Amino acid sequence: MRSIASMCAVAGLAIAGSASASVITTFSYSDLNGSYSPINAMTGTFSAVAANTASFQTGGDVSRTAAPGGTAQFDTGFMSLGTSADMQITLSVVKTGLLEGTGSGTLVITDIDGDTITADIDGLWQSPGFGVVFFSGLMSNVYFHDNGAADGTFNGVNGSFDMDMPGNPPYLGAFSQLYIRFGGGFFASAFTGQTVSADGQIVPAPGALALVGVAGLMARRRRA
Numbered sequence: 001m002r003s004i005a006s007m008c009a010v011a012g013l014a015i016a017g018s019a020s021a022s023v024i025t026t027f028s029y030s031d032l033n034g035s036y037s038p039i040n041a042m043t044g045t046f047s048a049v050a051a052n053t054a055s056f057q058t059g060g061d062v063s064r065t066a067a068p069g070g071t072a073q074f075d076t077g078f079m080s081l082g083t084s085a086d087m088q089i090t091l092s093v094v095k096t097g098l099l100e101g102t103g104s105g106t107l108v109i110t111d112i113d114g115d116t117i118t119a120d121i122d123g124l125w126q127s128p129g130f131g132v133v134f135f136s137g138l139m140s141n142v143y144f145h146d147n148g149a150a151d152g153t154f155n156g157v158n159g160s161f162d163m164d165m166p167g168n169p170p171y172l173g174a175f176s177q178l179y180i181r182f183g184g185g186f187f188a189s190a191f192t193g194q195t196v197s198a199d200g201q202i203v204p205a206p207g208a209l210a211l212v213g214v215a216g217l218m219a220r221r222r223r224a
Ligand SMILES: [Ca+2]
Pocket: 111, 112, 113, 114, 115, 151, 152, 153, 154, 155
């Protein structure tokens, strides 16, 4: 009985692996305006938003890597064009050590006519020192929203792609973010006007078979 359960688990994961291995969408933004508002010495709220000012000329792109592909480009300075295009990240900061912490929050990427990609984010803040701060996390509940007049298309200032992705929402993904606030410590005090870069990759969620496989593995571990 136990070996059958193990085989089913392996088979389930193998099927899930082949079905969910491909990244369907990637995104990358640079020169976001980052801010931090402390709540107390150990916690606070971080945000990074697209901007176009003398100090910040955010640029980025969102690419459909799943066939037939396509890239929505948000060229440097796009926030001055008066479209709906935007990029907003909000993350909590809960310090768990001198140079590390946990964070969770949300991500909203908006195309030029108001369609959005939204995600929940959970992950880790880490600093190797010198005011270099990384965030790495998982994205869950990733959705592509065809808001307003349905066009089914995620439109960049230049380029676009079909929002009807393979697999079923909600999707999953990985998210990473970096800023360097030289000498600024690890969320030592409030700040704004901090250059931030952010990237992500989105994949289909494992299917029902994979969940059966994971359940099987967990049952095995419990028995072990
Ligand atoms: Ca659109």
